[in-house]
Amino acid sequence: AGTASAGQAEKSGAIVRNGSLTLGTNGQEPPCIAPAENAGLNGPELSRPLTDSVVYENPKTHELEPWLATKWAVSADGLTYTFTLRKGVTFSDGTPWNAEAFKANLDYIVDPATKSPMSASYIAPYESSTVVDPYSLTVKLSTPYSAFLRVLAQGFFGMVSPKQIADAPADICAAPIGTGPFTLVKWTKGQSVEYVRNDAYNWGPPGTHTGAAYLKHYTVLFLGEDSTRYNALASGQVDVVDWVPAQNIHAARQDPSLSVLSLTTPGHPFSWWLNTARAPFNDLKVRQALLTGIDRAEIVNSVLFGEYKTATGYLTSSTLDYSKNTIAHSVKKANALLDEAGWGTRDSDGYRTKDGKRLTAQLPTSNAIAYRVQIAEQVQAQAKKLGIDIEISYPTSQELSQDALDGNYDISAGIWGTNTPDILWLRYSSKNITTADRIGLNVARLRDDTVDSLLQQARETTDAAQQAALYGKAQTRLIDLAPAIPFFDDQRVVAFDTAKVHGLSLETAYPAPYVFDAWTSEG
Amino acid sequence: MAAARVRRVAGAIGLRLGGAVLVVWGAATLAFLAIYLTPGDPAYAVVGGTDANPSPAVLAQIRAEYGFDQPWYVQYGSYLWRLAHGDLGTSYRLREPVATAIGQQLGGTVQLALAAGLLAVVLAIVVALLTAHRRPWIRGVSSSADLVLASMPSFWLGILLLSAFSYGLHLLPAIGNRGWQSLVLPAVTLALPLAAVLTQVLRNALEEVLEEPFITSARARGLSDTAVRLRHAMRHALIPLATMTGYLLGGLLGGTVVTETLFSRQGLGRLLLTAVNGKDLPVVIAIVVLSAVVYMVVNLAIDLVYPLIDPRLRRLA
Amino acid sequence: MTRKGVGELSGELTRDVTDEPGRESPDVLRDARPILAVRDLVVGFGNQAEPVVRGVSFHVNRGEALAIVGESGSGKSVTARSVLGLAGDNARVAASELSFDGVDLRRLRERQWRGIRSGRIGLVLQDALVSLDPFREVGREVEEVLALHSNARGPERRRRAIDALTRAGIPDAERRARQIPAELSGGLRQRALIATAIAADPELIIADEPTTALDVTVQAQVLALLRGLVDRGRSLLLISHDLAVVASVADRVLVVRHGEVVEEGDAADVLARPRHPYTKQLLAAVPSAASRGRRLSGEPPSAYIERVRDASHGGDGRQLAGERRSHDGGDHPIVLEADGLAKSFGTAGGARLAVDDVSFALRRGETLGIVGESGSGKSTTARLALGIEKPDSGSVRLDGRDWNELGGRALRAARLSIQAVHQDALSTFDPRHTVGAILTEALAASGVRGGAELRARSAELLALVGLDDGVLDRRPLRMSGGQRQRVSIARALAPRPDVLVCDEPVSALDVSIQAQVLDLLVDVQRATGVAYLFISHDLGVISHIADRVLVMKDGRVVEHGEVRQIFERPEHPYTRRLLDAVPRLEAALEAAPESAPESVPESASETAPGPELDAAGTVEAEASHDRLDLQSVRR
Amino acid sequence: MSAAVSRRPPVAVLAALVFLAFLAASALVPQWIAPHDPLAIGPHVLAAPSAAHPLGTDENGRDVLSRIIYGTREALLLGFGAVALSLVGGSALGVLAGLGNRFVESVVMRFVDIGLAFPEMLLALVVIAVTGGGTTNALMAIGIAGIPSFARLVRAQTLGIRRAPFVEAARGLGLSEPQIVVRHILPNAIRPILVLATIGVGTATVAGAALSFIGLGTPPPAPSWGVMLSTARNFLDRSWWYGVMPGLAITLMVVSVTVVGRWLQRRTEARR
Numbered sequence A: 001a002g003t004a005s006a007g008q009a010e011k012s013g014a015i016v017r018n019g020s021l022t023l024g025t026n027g028q029e030p031p032c033i034a035p036a037e038n039a040g041l042n043g044p045e046l047s048r049p050l051t052d053s054v055v056y057e058n059p060k061t062h063e064l065e066p067w068l069a070t071k072w073a074v075s076a077d078g079l080t081y082t083f084t085l086r087k088g089v090t091f092s093d094g095t096p097w098n099a100e101a102f103k104a105n106l107d108y109i110v111d112p113a114t115k116s117p118m119s120a121s122y123i124a125p126y127e128s129s130t131v132v133d134p135y136s137l138t139v140k141l142s143t144p145y146s147a148f149l150r151v152l153a154q155g156f157f158g159m160v161s162p163k164q165i166a167d168a169p170a171d172i173c174a175a176p177i178g179t180g181p182f183t184l185v186k187w188t189k190g191q192s193v194e195y196v197r198n199d200a201y202n203w204g205p206p207g208t209h210t211g212a213a214y215l216k217h218y219t220v221l222f223l224g225e226d227s228t229r230y231n232a233l234a235s236g237q238v239d240v241v242d243w244v245p246a247q248n249i250h251a252a253r254q255d256p257s258l259s260v261l262s263l264t265t266p267g268h269p270f271s272w273w274l275n276t277a278r279a280p281f282n283d284l285k286v287r288q289a290l291l292t293g294i295d296r297a298e299i300v301n302s303v304l305f306g307e308y309k310t311a312t313g314y315l316t317s318s319t320l321d322y323s324k325n326t327i328a329h330s331v332k333k334a335n336a337l338l339d340e341a342g343w344g345t346r347d348s349d350g351y352r353t354k355d356g357k358r359l360t361a362q363l364p365t366s367n368a369i370a371y372r373v374q375i376a377e378q379v380q381a382q383a384k385k386l387g388i389d390i391e392i393s394y395p396t397s398q399e400l401s402q403d404a405l406d407g408n409y410d411i412s413a414g415i416w417g418t419n420t421p422d423i424l425w426l427r428y429s430s431k432n433i434t435t436a437d438r439i440g441l442n443v444a445r446l447r448d449d450t451v452d453s454l455l456q457q458a459r460e461t462t463d464a465a466q467q468a469a470l471y472g473k474a475q476t477r478l479i480d481l482a483p484a485i486p487f488f489d490d491q492r493v494v495a496f497d498t499a500k501v502h503g504l505s506l507e508t509a510y511p512a513p514y515v516f517d518a519w520t521s522e523g
Numbered sequence B: 001m002a003a004a005r006v007r008r009v010a011g012a013i014g015l016r017l018g019g020a021v022l023v024v025w026g027a028a029t030l031a032f033l034a035i036y037l038t039p040g041d042p043a044y045a046v047v048g049g050t051d052a053n054p055s056p057a058v059l060a061q062i063r064a065e066y067g068f069d070q071p072w073y074v075q076y077g078s079y080l081w082r083l084a085h086g087d088l089g090t091s092y093r094l095r096e097p098v099a100t101a102i103g104q105q106l107g108g109t110v111q112l113a114l115a116a117g118l119l120a121v122v123l124a125i126v127v128a129l130l131t132a133h134r135r136p137w138i139r140g141v142s143s144s145a146d147l148v149l150a151s152m153p154s155f156w157l158g159i160l161l162l163s164a165f166s167y168g169l170h171l172l173p174a175i176g177n178r179g180w181q182s183l184v185l186p187a188v189t190l191a192l193p194l195a196a197v198l199t200q201v202l203r204n205a206l207e208e209v210l211e212e213p214f215i216t217s218a219r220a221r222g223l224s225d226t227a228v229r230l231r232h233a234m235r236h237a238l239i240p241l242a243t244m245t246g247y248l249l250g251g252l253l254g255g256t257v258v259t260e261t262l263f264s265r266q267g268l269g270r271l272l273l274t275a276v277n278g279k280d281l282p283v284v285i286a287i288v289v290l291s292a293v294v295y296m297v298v299n300l301a302i303d304l305v306y307p308l309i310d311p312r313l314r315r316l317a
Numbered sequence C: 001m002t003r004k005g006v007g008e009l010s011g012e013l014t015r016d017v018t019d020e021p022g023r024e025s026p027d028v029l030r031d032a033r034p035i036l037a038v039r040d041l042v043v044g045f046g047n048q049a050e051p052v053v054r055g056v057s058f059h060v061n062r063g064e065a066l067a068i069v070g071e072s073g074s075g076k077s078v079t080a081r082s083v084l085g086l087a088g089d090n091a092r093v094a095a096s097e098l099s100f101d102g103v104d105l106r107r108l109r110e111r112q113w114r115g116i117r118s119g120r121i122g123l124v125l126q127d128a129l130v131s132l133d134p135f136r137e138v139g140r141e142v143e144e145v146l147a148l149h150s151n152a153r154g155p156e157r158r159r160r161a162i163d164a165l166t167r168a169g170i171p172d173a174e175r176r177a178r179q180i181p182a183e184l185s186g187g188l189r190q191r192a193l194i195a196t197a198i199a200a201d202p203e204l205i206i207a208d209e210p211t212t213a214l215d216v217t218v219q220a221q222v223l224a225l226l227r228g229l230v231d232r233g234r235s236l237l238l239i240s241h242d243l244a245v246v247a248s249v250a251d252r253v254l255v256v257r258h259g260e261v262v263e264e265g266d267a268a269d270v271l272a273r274p275r276h277p278y279t280k281q282l283l284a285a286v287p288s289a290a291s292r293g294r295r296l297s298g299e300p301p302s303a304y305i306e307r308v309r310d311a312s313h314g315g316d317g318r319q320l321a322g323e324r325r326s327h328d329g330g331d332h333p334i335v336l337e338a339d340g341l342a343k344s345f346g347t348a349g350g351a352r353l354a355v356d357d358v359s360f361a362l363r364r365g366e367t368l369g370i371v372g373e374s375g376s377g378k379s380t381t382a383r384l385a386l387g388i389e390k391p392d393s394g395s396v397r398l399d400g401r402d403w404n405e406l407g408g409r410a411l412r413a414a415r416l417s418i419q420a421v422h423q424d425a426l427s428t429f430d431p432r433h434t435v436g437a438i439l440t441e442a443l444a445a446s447g448v449r450g451g452a453e454l455r456a457r458s459a460e461l462l463a464l465v466g467l468d469d470g471v472l473d474r475r476p477l478r479m480s481g482g483q484r485q486r487v488s489i490a491r492a493l494a495p496r497p498d499v500l501v502c503d504e505p506v507s508a509l510d511v512s513i514q515a516q517v518l519d520l521l522v523d524v525q526r527a528t529g530v531a532y533l534f535i536s537h538d539l540g541v542i543s544h545i546a547d548r549v550l551v552m553k554d555g556r557v558v559e560h561g562e563v564r565q566i567f568e569r570p571e572h573p574y575t576r577r578l579l580d581a582v583p584r585l586e587a588a589l590e591a592a593p594e595s596a597p598e599s600v601p602e603s604a605s606e607t608a609p610g611p612e613l614d615a616a617g618t619v620e621a622e623a624s625h626d627r628l629d630l631q632s633v634r635r
Numbered sequence D: 001m002s003a004a005v006s007r008r009p010p011v012a013v014l015a016a017l018v019f020l021a022f023l024a025a026s027a028l029v030p031q032w033i034a035p036h037d038p039l040a041i042g043p044h045v046l047a048a049p050s051a052a053h054p055l056g057t058d059e060n061g062r063d064v065l066s067r068i069i070y071g072t073r074e075a076l077l078l079g080f081g082a083v084a085l086s087l088v089g090g091s092a093l094g095v096l097a098g099l100g101n102r103f104v105e106s107v108v109m110r111f112v113d114i115g116l117a118f119p120e121m122l123l124a125l126v127v128i129a130v131t132g133g134g135t136t137n138a139l140m141a142i143g144i145a146g147i148p149s150f151a152r153l154v155r156a157q158t159l160g161i162r163r164a165p166f167v168e169a170a171r172g173l174g175l176s177e178p179q180i181v182v183r184h185i186l187p188n189a190i191r192p193i194l195v196l197a198t199i200g201v202g203t204a205t206v207a208g209a210a211l212s213f214i215g216l217g218t219p220p221p222a223p224s225w226g227v228m229l230s231t232a233r234n235f236l237d238r239s240w241w242y243g244v245m246p247g248l249a250i251t252l253m254v255v256s257v258t259v260v261g262r263w264l265q266r267r268t269e270a271r272r
């Protein structure tokens, strides 16, 4: 089942307006639904109906297109951006959208008082902006930053009313006022978020219909249990489920009454980062042994029921400048590497030892997500055959962050979705190694001059082809360095009732269901 | 004389309140210490854990704003000071007053706890009255059922009920807080083990009472068996039932943690679990304090109920 | 319990009996047909093979009081409850006849029973103090009966309930009706229970031990009330183990033993001229002034005691000569002396003096009795003497040493010379310990060392109290009440104390067991010279065993002196009232049934003849019942 | 009533004892009992019960029966360990309060009151919040959470026995206070508590499973009943049996422990 183009349907007059839609998402309810104030997986899903971004990433071409900005220009040195803004846009509190508003948002995001957990870091090079005229703004960066525009397309950069920023910044968290197609009715924590249509809306991104949203009411329910969430769709309690569990994807595709939308999340695949700053993974051979010795494809297929693609490197296949590499699986090679590395002897439990010490790796992690635990168990079992003892523990999240700060781990499991290959810089540049006052994202603590310079150049260039070449080299280099074991490219899978739900799509800048074009054919 | 009585009762209640304040203070302190002593930087709790990528400036701002850079006694002092003024503080994670956060979740939990408590008590009374002191096989069946139900982990019971009624028969919704239908399974899940324990207590009490001479003497008056149970025995058995109910009601909050998780219900239990996981100190302490208060209130209420049941406590005190 | 019957119930059974004034006429009631007839009643319980009632037959005539007497466990209560179909869920009841006023009770259905119970047969249960719902006002309990068995409703029913309470002898019934049992004294509770039994004016009243655990004065009131009912034409089935009670109320007596009838006949006849040896033994076991010096149990002292007595003529210093000492004082040193003891306990309503200025002296080899009503401070006095409680003022001197001045090690050593024997022996034993462990601990505490020595002394102690070595491995829980009391006495004697404080040591025992223990205590005293501070509320026991007596009331000693003198010529009105209230077998035999005491003991005290005491110290056990002159037969 | 009756355990107790013996064997020598390696990952995930896998397989294709058998050790360790901790802690506090003077008693009991004001699950959660998850921490959490109620029980017991006539009798024999405490009060106070503790094992086991269930329990690979249940709930619509089996194991264990505990309790009471 597919989705007919919204435009066609509208012309044929089949669209039903004023319907309502209920979507069940997972239990990862963000503490804040303000775009800039959360780092949560579901933040954009919840803030997108309320707010629009300055630029729009075309879901098909992944090109950046105008949205709240109609035009932009980048200076040759990559330090100055000039935006021309769309006219006639108003926030739902009546405040007009203009250069002042854009400036207010940028300044607000980087203000430490906002305590932005992520957005501020994404635009860290932002220095200042100047209102040229009511509808144009120049933005100055401190360093060239090729990803700047692209991150602005993510839901984390939805624009909020400058009036709210000035008068009631404390309210933004729970009830952001944006220019979006919907306004917030009620956020019942732990249960649901309810939206109602913003009738004045008329500035949907390119490729969407004109005018206000079709839906009158839109509700997102938090359904933490995987099985109950999917079951809620099957039993008609919700119209759409987000985050369809892997074990249900096949059934959903088979079910004639259901349709499935899926998208490979751009960014970094789900991976285990290996702490290269301490034994045993400070030894390249040990890292390479684990990377090649584990049958990642088998694990991914088994745990995710064959629904997810095994990662081929450190960018997911849907990420810009992704280049396909191969990481061969060979137990023999892995064993040879380990022998070479001096872990030739084995103890009574079959684990390798060196100088009487067992080859052990600590994996402090969280068990909140079932498939991650499952992957851990399977890798653990395979690693045991290689002679590597992987110890899994579940510290509190507090301890996890402390361990991260102290570098007290051998393996750190995680995933990072973002629509720019700059994720490689975030994850592998030595600039992002944890310091005393901040946990850096380079949890592998990789320090490689080649990688550093490739990623820095790619970050600073304004030339797309050169950027692609640089990232291509970086990806190959990284695989040689084996700072992480990439498992799978994350899939965002949404299933819905075919008969009832139409026009639903997935936003790609930061994947989330996009309901502006959606309509429901009954009640 | 009435005045003296009032004064005595007031005095007793005052004493209890004093004790309650002490207990609440202790609970708050314990929770504060517990969380304070956990290793780790609470600033990360504010920005959302390791999945965030906060800038150093943001972290510094948070530490200053929340006083994490202060020595513990200053943090503790200001915490107690605010608590004494009824201010439970601001949640780290939710960035809103704890009172608001709890207020939003309270309804669901109270609804669930009340429904479960009521269901459990009613079930227990009915079953115990019907089965106490009956033919051996009736007792045997009933007490085996009690034993098994009381031994079941409630989440397993929940899983069984879900499998049967939600996935199997599609009779009742598995999730959420909407409508009475969504309350049925969680309430039953929570209530059945409670009911089983209460039934045991009540049945034992009834059987003990039914052996009492005054029961024989009531029968000798020509009272029917039902009348004997309802008019004489039941009232006596209510005392251990009240004690046990008080004890179990206090523990209901613990039970809701699991039940709310299983049924994706909004409520304090889940709020607590996320707060514990995210080290949201103000929320954890507030819930602990709240539960201590509930415990004290329930026990006070039960203490006030006893004299209503047993006139000796009223008249001879 | 529900017995299935086929016959339909006649309307007569459920009729409102109190609405028929004609039934008051004695002529009608003195019908030759028995109102209750029981033939070959057999009752067993659960899966026990042996029935507890084994073929009991009796009948109760209209307007007659029949008493069933027998020792504890003989099946009296079971018999009574069986008549009302209340023997219990696990009871198996069979009889060749069980009829009430011509109705076959065996064939009644549960519904039909309800009309009989209270409506036509009133039951006063044995455990009077716990037979009223403690949560309900007694008035409502009586009203419940009327609700079931009369048409009276509302204020009318209330009025009749209060009337029943008044008839049961409760003064100010209107106020009392609003009270709960806990607010009533034992006597009032007993009468309230009787009120529930007579409220619907049933033809037959079954009263099971209606006076157990009541003070003598209250007992007298209750007995008078019951007799009054019979005199007004009702029938009474009275159950008691107390012969004097029986004598004062019953027309006929049924003596049961082990669930069988051993003797039956006219009350005066049976009590005055018992034919069955068991009846004789029962009568002989009753302690009294007359039984002083005589063995109550009819059993000889243990061989060991005899040996000790013989040996003691050689004298080992601790053991006294076997003859009972004279009471002129001065012969023997004072071992325990109390002086101006006072002790108060704080209660909700302020401090309350439990003991107020009590003084006494106890000499070696002597028995000092303490009598008094419940709550008069007897036990508190005992605890003060034992040094368990500290007096608010006054002192206790043990062998001249003041408890108050002792502390630590000296105090603990001093404790050994004064030991206690309690009413409830079982609770004074560590439940984990065997008899052997109990004795070993006591001996070790008193300084006996070494296995051989311990074993020898244990055996000696057991022999002294008449138990054999076989009990050493047993736990007291599995022993009879009499045996437990013997172990308790053995333990108390282990440290060779000078004084034994006995707080109601025989009150929980059956009359025949009581006889054995009293005999033993006398033997032990003769053999060892130990002095007794002997507490009892039973004047018979005191006059049997004590040399001197303190009479206590409300914490004060109202009278003290030689037992004989005080019981013969009581000076204090309270003592006199105590003595008067005691049912006298002899008096009862002469007077019963026509002129039983009307209602309250005040009037009884005027008419009661003065006690006549036998000066002779020893009387043959066999002959004694013929010349019973019992001060008290209540235990 | 009679010795003969209470000595021979009834059928239910015998059955419970047999089951507990089986569990004990599973805890001690699971390799002799389990048909498969509990960690061996197989190709068939979430398979229905079959001859090869009598209780089916889990999400990693491991044998559920073997995992349940291997999980026994953790369950028993948790149940008994936690109760032992509560017992030791509770007895220490309870005896201190029961035998100490007024001041000691009121100080101890205030602490106990504070502890009691937390529902046990909540207290366990707070402890876990401090210590983090894992078997040992869960054991600690449940054990600590149980201390207040045991302390109250022991104190009541101690107070009761302290005033019992047989203690007074021992005092009358001139025994010193320490002697009385050691010989009479402690043994008599502890024994019924021990019996109650056996019943507490069931509660602690369930609490441990609950902690695992909400994600605070045992990390892999050690098989754990609670974790199995927690995982199984994600697959309820695919393979319900996976969610039934571990729960059945827990329930049967708790029932058995309770049956045996109650029987022991009746026996000790009969001896009083």
Ligand SMILES: Nc1ncnc2c1ncn2[C@@H]1O[C@H](COP(=O)(O)OP(=O)(O)OP(=O)(O)O)[C@@H](O)[C@H]1O
Pocket: C045, C046, C052, C070, C071, C072, C073, C074, C075, C076, C077, C078, C079, C087, C088, C090, C126, C241
């Ligand atoms: N419900 C019962 N189940 C089993 N045995 C019973 C029951 N009721 C009474 N018995 C037994 O029946 C026997 C007779 O008891 P009953 O109460 O009739 O004695 P009693 O003569 O009234 O003695 P007492 O003077 O102590 O009241 C006793 O051995 C008692 O243990």
Ligand SMILES: Nc1ncnc2c1ncn2[C@@H]1O[C@H](COP(=O)(O)OP(=O)(O)OP(=O)(O)O)[C@@H](O)[C@H]1O
Pocket: C345, C346, C353, C354, C372, C373, C374, C375, C376, C377, C378, C379, C380, C381, C537
């Ligand atoms: N520990 C105590 N605390 C408070 N009051 C007490 C205490 N011990 C005794 N009393 C009170 O002191 C009074 C005398 O009690 P005591 O036990 O000495 O009486 P008694 O003559 O032995 O009575 P009984 O015949 O019922 O055994 C009673 O009113 C009793 O309630």
Ligand SMILES: [Mg+2]
Pocket: C076, C077, C078, C126, C208, C209
């Ligand atoms: Mg009796």
Ligand SMILES: [Mg+2]
Pocket: C378, C379, C380
């Ligand atoms: Mg007394």
